[in-house]
Amino acid sequence: xxxxxxxxxxxxxxxxxxxxxxxxxxxxxxxxxxxxxxxxxxxxxxxxxxxxxxxxxxxxxxxxxxxxxxxxxxxxxxxxxxxxxxxxxxxxxxxxxxxxxxxxxxxxxxxxxxxxxxxxxxxxxxxxxx
Amino acid sequence: xxxxxxxxxxxxxxxxxxxxxxxxxxxxxxxxxxxxxxxxxxxxxxxxxxxxxxxxxxxxxxxxxxxxxxxxxxxxxxxxxxxxxxxxxxxxxxxxxxxxxxxxxxxxxxxxxxxxxxxxxxxxxxxxxxxxxxxxxxxxxxxxxxxxxxxxxxxxxxxxxxxxxxxxxxxxxxxxxxxxxxxxxxxxxxxxxxxxxxxxxxxxxxxxxxxxxxxxxxxxxxxxxxxxxxxxxxxxxxxxxxxxxxxxxxxxxxxxxxxxxxxxxxxxxxxxxxxxxxxxxxxxxxxx
Numbered sequence: 001x002x003x004x005x006x007x008x009x010x011x012x013x014x015x016x017x018x019x020x021x022x023x024x025x026x027x028x029x030x031x032x033x034x035x036x037x038x039x040x041x042x043x044x045x046x047x048x049x050x051x052x053x054x055x056x057x058x059x060x061x062x063x064x065x066x067x068x069x070x071x072x073x074x075x076x077x078x079x080x081x082x083x084x085x086x087x088x089x090x091x092x093x094x095x096x097x098x099x100x101x102x103x104x105x106x107x108x109x110x111x112x113x114x115x116x117x118x119x120x121x122x123x124x125x126x127x128x129x130x
Numbered sequence: 131x132x133x134x135x136x137x138x139x140x141x142x143x144x145x146x147x148x149x150x151x152x153x154x155x156x157x158x159x160x161x162x163x164x165x166x167x168x169x170x171x172x173x174x175x176x177x178x179x180x181x182x183x184x185x186x187x188x189x190x191x192x193x194x195x196x197x198x199x200x201x202x203x204x205x206x207x208x209x210x211x212x213x214x215x216x217x218x219x220x221x222x223x224x225x226x227x228x229x230x231x232x233x234x235x236x237x238x239x240x241x242x243x244x245x246x247x248x249x250x251x252x253x254x255x256x257x258x259x260x261x262x263x264x265x266x267x268x269x270x271x272x273x274x275x276x277x278x279x280x281x282x283x284x285x286x287x288x289x290x291x292x293x294x295x296x297x298x299x300x301x302x303x304x305x306x307x308x309x310x311x312x313x314x315x316x317x318x319x320x321x322x323x324x325x326x327x328x329x330x331x332x333x334x335x336x337x338x339x340x341x342x343x344x345x346x347x348x349x350x351x352x353x354x355x356x357x358x359x360x361x362x363x364x365x366x367x368x369x370x371x372x373x374x375x376x377x378x379x380x381x382x383x384x385x386x387x388x389x390x391x392x393x394x395x396x397x398x399x400x401x402x403x404x405x406x407x408x409x410x411x412x413x414x415x416x417x418x
Contacts, residue, residue, distance in 0.1 A: 003324060003331040006286045009316035012326065016318070114292050115235045115272060 005119040007111050008032065021125040027118045029054025029082055041104065041125050043096025054078070061094040066103075068093065077108035082121045085110050091128070103128040141417045142280075142300050144338060145171040148187020149410040151310070151344050151358065151380035152211050159386035164412020166190075167211040168309050168380060170340060174300050178278025180204055182296060182307045182340075184231075187412065188215035198226030202277045204270075204284070205233040206309055207293035208244055216245070217254050227263040230277075232284070234292040235269035242267050270294050287311045288328040289357040297332045303418040306336035306373065309380045314363045315355060321370035333371035338418040340410065341368065343378035346393060361393050365400045365407070376401075379410040 004012075008024065012033045015022040021038035025031055031052045039045050042061075052060070055073060063071040073079060077088040087109040095101050105126040113119045148166030156165030167185030174180075180202045181191060188203075195201065201221055206212060221227035233241045242258060245267070249258040258265070270284035283297040287308055295308035313328045314320050324330045333339050343361040345353060350360035359367075361378065368376040378397065381390055390409065397407045408416070 001325040003328075004326055006288055006316070006328050009326055009328050010288065013316045013318075112237075114237070114286055115269070116237045117272065 004032070005111075005113055007113055008120045011111060011120070011122060015122075021127075023078075023123045023125070024120055025054060025057075025078055025082075025123075026120050027082070029057075029078060029121065031057045032120065038125060041096065041102060041127060043098030043100060061096070064093045066091040066093065077106045078121050078123050081108040081110050081123075082118065085112070085118065142175065142298075142303055142305060143171075143173040144305055144340075144416040144418055145173075145191075146187075146340075146377075146379075146410055146412055146414045146416075147171060147191050148183075148185045148215075149379055149381055149412050150185075150211075151342075151382060153383050154186045154211075154214075155383040159388075162387040162411055163381055163385075163390050163409070166412055167214065168206075169215060170307060172280070172298055172305060174278060174280045175302075176279035176300075178202075178280050180277055180280060180282070180298065182206070183212045183309060184214070184216045184219065185211050186215045186218075189218040189220075192218070192220035192222075195221055195227070198224065198228075200228040200230070200278075202230045202232065204282065204296055205231065206295060206307070207234055207289060207291055209291065209310070210248070212310075213245065213248060217249055217256060222261040222263050222265070225262040225264075228266075229261075229263045230266045230268060232268045232270050234284075234286070234294045236292055240267070241269060283332065285332055287332070288313060288315050290355075293357075295329055295332045297336070303337045304335065305418050306333045306339045306341075308332060308339070308341050310357055311342045312355070312357050312359055312363075313367055314350075314359065320363060321366040324370060327367065327370065329367055330371050333367060333373050336371065336373040338375050338377060338416055339368050339371070339373035340377045340379050342380045343393065343397070343410075344380050344382045346396075349382070361397050362400055365397050365405070369401070369403060369405055373405065375406045375408055375416075377408045377410045377414075377416070381410070 021041045023034040108123040111120045148169035166187035168183040169187030170182040274283040284294040287295040341364045342359040343364040344358040345360045
């Protein structure tokens with residue numbers, strides 16, 4: 001496997017030291033990493049995950065908007081951040097790998113390399129208590 | 131001085147003109163390893179010359195070019211110890227020379243503007259725009275590029291500020307140059323996974339890896355995040371990447387020749403799988 005961009009390497013290292021649930025995908029949206037706090041939110045340990053293509057990963061959570069309506073794939077925060085190269089913040093409901101529904105706010109933002117090119121995208125989860 | 135390998139005129143010649151990190155450190159205690167800051171000259175089989183970094187060591191390199199020619203200077207980054215010699219590079223002031231300077235890209239300022247912060251008053255009397263040589267400045271592209279018979283790949287590595295390392299190949303051999311690099315900052319307990327190790331692809335399978343080896347393990351504990359490697363990480367990266375020979379580089383200005391010899395011996399004790407550890411001494415010439 002080719003070496004990852006240094007921005008992604010440093011982001012993963014930062015994420016692994018954060019208490020905020022954080023997920024990192026590559027420039028195609030394919031899952032690269034999520035940290036231990038995110039394991040609690042997503043309902044599965046990262047090391048138990050197989051390779052998941054971006055679309056597959058989003059679909060596996062049955063994402064809904066805050067009214068409970070299904071969220072189209074092109075409105076998934078990670079997808080929007082990647083497509084429009086901007087930060088996105090959105091309330092969603094999703095079903096974790098453990099079958100538990102969770103209400104979260106997601107902040108997603110693109111990672112741009114030294115030349116301004118997209119190297120990946122980051123999503124942070126803020127669990128809503130009610 | 132050569133590394134003892136049979137000199138082959140058809141191989142790349144790699145000359146160390148400055149191996150010191152951070153600040154020039156001339157003195158009686160640094161005679162063997164030298165006091166000039168980063169500068170390495172690579173000459174390809176076809177006579178192509180690229181100079182890696184323009185620390186104070188570049189002054190003496192410039193004096194060796196008697197006839198007008200093209201010279202490419204590849205800057206890893208713009209910290210002073212890597213550019214301070216630019217203003218003393220003789221071909222800059224010869225109108226028949228063609229000098230190309232390559233540096234890491236930035237989304238905020240061009241390379242000319244960034245270099246001009248140093249090469250202009252009050253820090254320097256001559257402005258970059260006033261050099262006599264035909265001067266061209268380039269951002270290092272994301273894709274490999276060619277200079278004469280050399281293929282060059284520049285990629286971002288972990289070091290404060292925009293910094294690249296270089297991988298230079300002539301089709302037969304490969305030299306990797308990562309003088310300022312802290313891969314341990316991006317990995318817990320490196321070496322771990324090549325895909326998540328800064329610098330891995332630049333160093334992969336290199337015949338000669340010139341790498342930051344500034345600190346001992348104890349020193350590194352106090353300097354995490356400063357952008358440099360303990361010598362064990364240089365050995366770890368070299369082995370993970372399958373490099374054949376590791377040249378220690380970017381020596382701490384506080385380390386005298388005896389300390390650097392000790393560090394090289396420590397590195398040799400760590401090295402396995404046939405990795406050869408070579409002391410990065412100013413004046414050394416290697417064949418790759």
